[in-house]
Amino acid sequence: MSIESTIVKMAKEARAASMEIARCSSNKKNEVLLKIADKIESRATHIQEENQKDLALAKEMGLSDAMMDRLTVTDATVTSMAKGLREVSLLDDPVGSKSKSWLRPNGLEVSRMRIPLGVIGIIYESRPNVTIDAAGLCLKAGNAVILRGGSEALHSNQALAGIISRALAETGLPAKAVQVVPIRDRDAVTVLLSQEEFIDLIIPRGGEGLIRFVVENSTIPVLKHYKGVCHVYVDDGADLKMAQNICFNAKVQRPGVCNSMETLLVHRSISREFLTKMAQRFVKAGVEIRGCPETCRILPDARKADPADWPEEYLDLILAVKIVEDMDQAVSHIARYGSSHTEAIVTSDYERARRFVRDVDSSVVLVNASTRFNDGGELGLGAEIGISTSKLHAFGPMGVEELTTTKFVVFGDGQIRT
Amino acid sequence: MSIESTIVKMAKEARAASMEIARCSSNKKNEVLLKIADKIESRATHIQEENQKDLALAKEMGLSDAMMDRLTVTDATVTSMAKGLREVSLLDDPVGSKSKSWLRPNGLEVSRMRIPLGVIGIIYESRPNVTIDAAGLCLKAGNAVILRGGSEALHSNQALAGIISRALAETGLPAKAVQVVPIRDRDAVTVLLSQEEFIDLIIPRGGEGLIRFVVENSTIPVLKHYKGVCHVYVDDGADLKMAQNICFNAKVQRPGVCNSMETLLVHRSISREFLTKMAQRFVKAGVEIRGCPETCRILPDARKADPADWPEEYLDLILAVKIVEDMDQAVSHIARYGSSHTEAIVTSDYERARRFVRDVDSSVVLVNASTRFNDGGELGLGAEIGISTSKLHAFGPMGVEELTTTKFVVFGDGQIRT
Numbered sequence: 001m002s003i004e005s006t007i008v009k010m011a012k013e014a015r016a017a018s019m020e021i022a023r024c025s026s027n028k029k030n031e032v033l034l035k036i037a038d039k040i041e042s043r044a045t046h047i048q049e050e051n052q053k054d055l056a057l058a059k060e061m062g063l064s065d066a067m068m069d070r071l072t073v074t075d076a077t078v079t080s081m082a083k084g085l086r087e088v089s090l091l092d093d094p095v096g097s098k099s100k101s102w103l104r105p106n107g108l109e110v111s112r113m114r115i116p117l118g119v120i121g122i123i124y125e126s127r128p129n130v131t132i133d134a135a136g137l138c139l140k141a142g143n144a145v146i147l148r149g150g151s152e153a154l155h156s157n158q159a160l161a162g163i164i165s166r167a168l169a170e171t172g173l174p175a176k177a178v179q180v181v182p183i184r185d186r187d188a189v190t191v192l193l194s195q196e197e198f199i200d201l202i203i204p205r206g207g208e209g210l211i212r213f214v215v216e217n218s219t220i221p222v223l224k225h226y227k228g229v230c231h232v233y234v235d236d237g238a239d240l241k242m243a244q245n246i247c248f249n250a251k252v253q254r255p256g257v258c259n260s261m262e263t264l265l266v267h268r269s270i271s272r273e274f275l276t277k278m279a280q281r282f283v284k285a286g287v288e289i290r291g292c293p294e295t296c297r298i299l300p301d302a303r304k305a306d307p308a309d310w311p312e313e314y315l316d317l318i319l320a321v322k323i324v325e326d327m328d329q330a331v332s333h334i335a336r337y338g339s340s341h342t343e344a345i346v347t348s349d350y351e352r353a354r355r356f357v358r359d360v361d362s363s364v365v366l367v368n369a370s371t372r373f374n375d376g377g378e379l380g381l382g383a384e385i386g387i388s389t390s391k392l393h394a395f396g397p398m399g400v401e402e403l404t405t406t407k408f409v410v411f412g413d414g415q416i417r418t
Numbered sequence: 419m420s421i422e423s424t425i426v427k428m429a430k431e432a433r434a435a436s437m438e439i440a441r442c443s444s445n446k447k448n449e450v451l452l453k454i455a456d457k458i459e460s461r462a463t464h465i466q467e468e469n470q471k472d473l474a475l476a477k478e479m480g481l482s483d484a485m486m487d488r489l490t491v492t493d494a495t496v497t498s499m500a501k502g503l504r505e506v507s508l509l510d511d512p513v514g515s516k517s518k519s520w521l522r523p524n525g526l527e528v529s530r531m532r533i534p535l536g537v538i539g540i541i542y543e544s545r546p547n548v549t550i551d552a553a554g555l556c557l558k559a560g561n562a563v564i565l566r567g568g569s570e571a572l573h574s575n576q577a578l579a580g581i582i583s584r585a586l587a588e589t590g591l592p593a594k595a596v597q598v599v600p601i602r603d604r605d606a607v608t609v610l611l612s613q614e615e616f617i618d619l620i621i622p623r624g625g626e627g628l629i630r631f632v633v634e635n636s637t638i639p640v641l642k643h644y645k646g647v648c649h650v651y652v653d654d655g656a657d658l659k660m661a662q663n664i665c666f667n668a669k670v671q672r673p674g675v676c677n678s679m680e681t682l683l684v685h686r687s688i689s690r691e692f693l694t695k696m697a698q699r700f701v702k703a704g705v706e707i708r709g710c711p712e713t714c715r716i717l718p719d720a721r722k723a724d725p726a727d728w729p730e731e732y733l734d735l736i737l738a739v740k741i742v743e744d745m746d747q748a749v750s751h752i753a754r755y756g757s758s759h760t761e762a763i764v765t766s767d768y769e770r771a772r773r774f775v776r777d778v779d780s781s782v783v784l785v786n787a788s789t790r791f792n793d794g795g796e797l798g799l800g801a802e803i804g805i806s807t808s809k810l811h812a813f814g815p816m817g818v819e820e821l822t823t824t825k826f827v828v829f830g831d832g833q834i835r836t
Contacts, residue, residue, distance in 0.1 A: 019753065019779070022779070023776065023777060096776070102798055104796070104797070104798055108787060108791065108797075110797050110798060113775075115779070115813075117809050117810070118779070118809060196633070200808070200809050200810070201809075201810055215614070215637050216637060219633050219634060221639060221640075221808060221810040221811075222639075223810075239832070242831075242832040245832060245834055246832065246834060248834075249834035249835060250834075253834075253835055335437065353829075357531075357827050358441065358514070359441060361437070361440070361533070361536070361825075362825065363825055363826065364825065364826040364828060365825060365826070365827055365828070366828040366829075366830060367828070367829050367830060368829070368830045368831055368832055368833075369526060369828055369829075369830030369832070369833040369834075370833065370834045370835050372834070372835040373526065373828060373830075373833070373835060374826075378522070378835065379522070379526075379528050379826060379828070380520055380522055380528060390618070390639060391535050391536060391618050391619075391823040392535070392618070392619055392639040392641075392810065392811045392823065393639075393810045393811040393823075394823075395533075395823045395824060395825055396824075396825060396826045397826070405809040405810065405811075405813045406813060406814075407779075407780065407781055407782065407783060407813055407814060408781065408782040408783070408792075408797060408814045408815070409775050409783055409784075410782060410783070410784040410785070410787055410791060410797070411771075411784075411785050411786070411787075412784060412785060412786045412787030412791075413660075413786055414657070414660040414663060414664065414786055414787070415786075415787040415788065415791070416663055416664060416666075416667035416668075416671075416787075416788045416790070417667055417671055417788050417790040417791060417796065
C-alpha cells in the first residue's frame with residue numbers, strides 16, 4: 001500500500017473510532033487508562049526489548065548522547081508512564097458538562113455542552129513516553145489520536161501502541177482509537193497534515209524546525225509554541241531577597257526547558273544593589289551573564305550582550321541582563337523581544353502589579369513567582385499535552401479540557417423563526 | 419511600494435495599534451462605536467457616491483444582478499449599519515473578566531483573564547456592510563482588524579474605512595486599528611495570509627472557493643465554515659403539526675442561507691401521514707422535492723434523488739427527503755453527509771431527545787425548534803462575526819467573546835518551584 005493510502009486509511013479509521021470514543025462513559029475511559037497502565041508494567045520487558053532495537057539502530061546512525069538518552073526507556077520511564085495514566089484517570093471528565101445555560105425570550109433553552117474535538121494528530125520527536133502521555137490525555141477527553149513519533153523510536157512506539165490497542169479491545173472499545181504511524185518516511189507527515197476531512201487538530205511537539213514544517217504544511221488547525229523567551233522584571237522597591245530567589249529558580253532550576261528565564265530586566269534604581277549580589281549567586285551556579293552596557297559597568301566580568309541576545313532562547317546556563325528606566329520600558333522590551341510565553345514581575349507596588357498583569361501579552365503572567373510555574377500540573381490543570389503561545393483555542397498550558405470544545409444545545413417546544 | 423511591502427507595513431501598524439486598543443476601557447471603545455454610527459449617518463451621501471463608482475465599474479464588468487444587489491449601499495443599508503454599531507456598543511465587554519480563579523496548595527492564586535486576540539484579518543466578498551459589522555465587533559473585543567473586501571467594493575470600503583479612522587482619531591485611539599487593504603490584486607491576500615508574526619486570526623466569509631483558497635494559503639489560524647448541509651429528523655411519535663411548522667420554517671423562510679434545511683429525514687412509521695401533508699405545503703411554496711425511492715412511492719410527483727443530492731447545499735427551494743428506519747439511521751446519515759453545521763430533531767421521546775443531542779456532532783443541535791436559530795443574535799450572543807464548523811476555538815456562531823482568548827494570571831508571594 002502506498003504511503004498516501006496507508007495514512008488516509010488510518011485517518012478514516014480514526015474518525016470512525018472517534019465517534020465511539022466520544023460517546024463512551026467516563027467509567028469506561030478510566031477503565032482503559034488503568035488497563036494500559038497495568039499492561040505497561042506487566043509488559044515492561046517486551047517494551048524494553050523493542051526499545052533496544054531502536055537504540056541499536058540509533059547507535060549505528062550516530063545519534064548524539066542527548067538523543068540516545070531521550071530515546072531510552074528505563075525502568076523509571078516505565079513506572080512514570082504507568083503513574084501518569086493512573087493520575088489522568090483521576091481527573092474530572094470534561095465531556096458532557098454544560099458551563100452555561102440560558103433562556104431566550106421565545107422560550108428556547110440554550111446551553112453550551114463540552115464535547116471531544118474528534119481526531120487529534122500528535123507529531124513529536126524521540127521520547128517514547130510521549131506516546132503514552134498523549135494517548136492517555138486524548139482518550140480521557142474522548143478523542144481518537146494518531147501518533148507520529150520520531151522514526152528512531154518506531155519499535156518502541158509500536159510496542160506501546162500494541163499494548164494500548166489490546167487494552168482498548170479488551171474493554172470493548174475500538175482498537176483504532178489510538179494508532180501509531182508505521183512509516184519512517186517524512187512524506188507520511190505531509191500526507192497526515194492534509195487530512196482535514198478526518199483530523200480536527202494537529203499538535204506538534206519538538207524543536208522549532210519541526211514545528212515550522214508542520215505549520216507550513218498543515219491545512220488542519222495547529223496548536224503549538226515555537227519557543228519560550230521568558231523574562232523576569234525586578235521592579236523598583238521589590239523585596240530583593242525574594243527577587244533573588246525567584247530569578248535564581250527561574251534560570252537555574254532547569255535551564256533546558258521552555259519556561260526558564262532567558263532575560264532579566266532590572267529597574268535602574270535598584271540595579272547596583274540587586275545585580276551585585278545576584279551575579280555572585282549566578283556565577284557560582286555557572287551562569288554566564290550577557291549584559292547591556294550599564295549592566296557591564298556594574299558587573300565588569302559580564303560579557304557584553306549583542307542585539308542577537310535579546311530574542312534568544314538559550315535553553316542553557318546563559319542569561320541576558322538589561323537595566324531599564326521603568327516598568328513601561330520593561331513591558332516594551334518584552335513586547336518587542338518576547339515570545340508570548342511566560343513573564344514575571346517582582347514588585348511590592350499595587351498599581352504596577354495590576355498593570356503588568358494587564359499589559360503583558362503572554363500566555364502566563366506572574367507576580368512574585370517563578371516563570372517555572374507555566375506548566376499544566378503546577379497551575380492545577382492536571383497533566384498537560386503542551387503549551388500554546390498562539391492565541392486561538394488555548395493560550396498557555398493545555399490540559400484535558402483544552403482537548404475538547406463546546407457545541408450549542410437548544411431545547412424548544414416548536415419555536416420557528418419569524 | 420510593492421504589494422508585499424504595503425501589506426507588511428499594514429500588518430505591523432495593526433500590531434502596534436492592537437496593543438493600544440487592547441488596553442482601552444469599555445467606555446472609550448463604546449464611544450468610538452457610537453461616533454462611527456453617527457458619522458455613517460451624517461456622511462451617508464458621500465458613502466453612497468463612492469458606492470456608485472463601484473456599481474458603475476461592476477456594471478461594466480458585467481456582474482450578475484445578485485452581485486450588484488449585494489454591492490449596493492441603500493438608505494436601509496446605512497440605517498442598518500448604524501443600528502448594528504449601536505447594538506454592539508450595548509453588549510457586555512468580555513475583556514478583563516475572569517471566569518475562574520483558584521488557589522494552589524502552595525498559595526499561588528491562579529486565574530484566567532479574558533484578553534483580545536490581537537490582530538484579526540477578515541477576507542470577504544461584495545457586501546460593504548460587512549466592513550462596518552466586522553470592524554465594530556473586532557473593536558468591541560479590543561482587537562485591531564485588517565479588512566480585505568471584494569475588489570468590486572473597494573471605493574465603498576475605503577469610504578467606510580475613512581470614517582472609522584477619523585472616529586478613532588477623534589476619540590484619541592490609533593487610526594490604524596481598522597484598515598482596509600487598498601489593493602485589488604489577489605496577491606495581496608496571499609501576502610496577508612503569511613503575516614503570522616503580526617496577525618492572530620483570519621476569518622474568511624464567502625463562497626466555498628474563497629474559503630478553501632484561504633485555508634490552503636494561510637499559516638495563520640483560520641475560523642470558517644465551508645457549507646451548511648442542515649438536517650431535520652422527524653421522529654416516530656413526533657407532534658406532526660409541530661414537525662410541519664418547523665420543517666416549513668427551516669426550508670422556506672430564507673432558503674439561501676447556511677442554516678436552512680437541505681435534507682429532511684423521516685421515520686418510516688409516520689412517513690406516509692407526515693409527508694403527504696408536508697409535501698402539499700412545500701409544493702405550494704414552490705419547493706422541489708428530491709426523494710429516496712420510498713419517498714417517491716409516497717409522493718409520486720417527487721423527483722428521484724441521486725447520490726449527489728445527499729451532501730448537497732442547495733441554498734434554494736429544493737429539498738432532499740429520505741425515509742429512515744429509526745433515529746440511529748438518521749444519525750448515521752447526518753454523520754456521513756452532514757457538514758457539522760446545524761441539525762434538529764422533532765420528537766416527543768425523552769430518551770431520543772437526549773441521545774440525539776449527545777450523538778450528533780454539529781455546532782448547533784436542536785430539539786423541537788427550527789435550524790434557522792443557528793445565529794449569534796437568535797442564540798443570545800448579540801451580533802455575530804460568522805459561524806465556525808471547525809471545532810478549534812469556536813464551534814457554532816461566534817460573537818464578541820469568540821474574538822477574545824484567555825491568559826493565565828498568577829499572583830504569588832515569592833513562590834519558586836522545587
